[in-house]
Amino acid sequence: MKKYFLTGSLAACAFSVLIPNQAFAANLNLYGAGSLRNALTEVSQDFTQETGIGTNTVFGPSGIREQAIETELQQGEPTADVFASADIGNPQKLYTKGLSSQPVEFTQNQVVAVFSSKYSQAKITPNQVLDYLLNPNIKLGTSTPLSDPLGDYTQQIFTQANSKTPGSFDTLNSKALRLTGGTNSPIVPSGQDSLVYFLDNTQQADVFLTYYTGAIASQKIDPSLQVVGLPDYLSVAAPFGLTVIKNADPNAEKLADYILSPKGQEVLHKYGFVSPTKSVPEPNYVCGLLLAAAMGLAFNKKSAQQKIEISNLK
Numbered sequence: 185m186k187k188y189f190l191t192g193s194l195a196a197c198a199f200s201v202l203i204p205n206q207a208f209a210a211n212l213n214l215y216g217a218g219s220l221r222n223a224l225t226e227v228s229q230d231f232t233q234e235t236g237i238g239t240n241t242v243f244g245p246s247g248i249r250e251q252a253i254e255t256e257l258q259q260g261e262p263t264a265d266v267f268a269s270a271d272i273g274n275p276q277k278l279y280t281k282g283l284s285s286q287p288v289e290f291t292q293n294q295v296v297a298v299f300s301s302k303y304s305q306a307k308i309t310p311n312q313v314l315d316y317l318l319n320p321n322i323k324l325g326t327s328t329p330l331s332d333p334l335g336d337y338t339q340q341i342f343t344q345a346n347s348k349t350p351g352s353f354d355t356l357n358s359k360a361l362r363l364t365g366g367t368n369s370p371i372v373p374s375g376q377d378s379l380v381y382f383l384d385n386t387q388q389a390d391v392f393l394t395y396y397t398g399a400i401a402s403q404k405i406d407p408s409l410q411v412v413g414l415p416d417y418l419s420v421a422a423p424f425g426l427t428v429i430k431n432a433d434p435n436a437e438k439l440a441d442y443i444l445s446p447k448g449q450e451v452l453h454k455y456g457f458v459s460p461t462k463s464v465p466e467p468n469y470v471c472g473l474l475l476a477a478a479m480g481l482a483f484n485k486k487s488a489q490q491k492i493e494i495s496n497l498k
Contacts, residue, residue, distance in 0.1 A: 215253060217249070276425070289460040293456075314345055318352060334395060361389055380405050399411045400456050428440050
């Protein structure tokens with residue numbers, strides 16, 4: 185066997201990379217936002233293939249996932265090892281209470297408007313989106329605030345719309361149909377895409393405010409859906425946060441580092457996410473911070489290209 189002479193944290197990082205097939209007995213539990221289901225399922229599978237560390241995944245609205253983690257820890261039956269949230273706020277709650285490591289921003293998303301097939305010939309522009317949303321005859325679908333960060337981002341959009349057109353917040357907030365992200369949200373039949381289901385199958389909504397990543401996935405299923413970017417005055421940042429839970433399996437940091445690594449970021453990019461613009465320093469993420477620095481260099485060009493692709497919707 186070859187010998188590698190490295191010191192300190194860099195040696196630890198290199199060791200995990202140089203011996204990718206080492207088998208470990210423990211299985212890790214990754215809790216993630218529903219919007220990360222496809223991307224992090226692939227990332228976790230790649231991680232297991234390279235390291236031999238088995239990973240179980242549980243996805244759902246980040247607010248509900250955070251509450252579940254907190255309840256499990258309080259009951260002394262911790263389940264989650266790593267939590268990948270669709271915001272920074274929910275993992276920050278755990279960190280503030282001493283239940284996890286300081287969250288790190290690991291990717292970003294963007295909110296767009298998705299119109300049903302009945303508008304497929306309309307060629308809606310970003311500057312027309314607010315007029316459509318305010319139209320009393322158009323049914324607006326959203327996610328659920330507090331339970332799901334997407335619902336919170338939508339509330340921010342309503343607030344920013346109010347600055348542009350006074351009274352917009354009350355109009356939009358009162359007409360919004362909370363069709364996803366809540367404990368009482370309508371059940372989407374197994375195997376069906378939620379946007380396709382609500383916009384075209386049941387026609388419960390005419391337009392849906394959702395993540396760009398989910399929008400392009402739904403459009404692949406139903407090309408008649410029209411995805412329209414939001415104008416700058418409605419645009420909100422959607423940073424996603426990553427944290428390791430208190431008393432997690434020792435291999436949990438390896439999984440977190442892998443998500444931050446160029447390989448993990450490449451998979452996220454493939455599904456429409458963009459690389460983070462910043463991260464919060466965390467002593468326990470020594471490998472992750474080194475890999476994140478390398479990722480920043482490796483994906484600078486790709487991130488720029490992805491942002492151009494999203495801006496083309498505007």
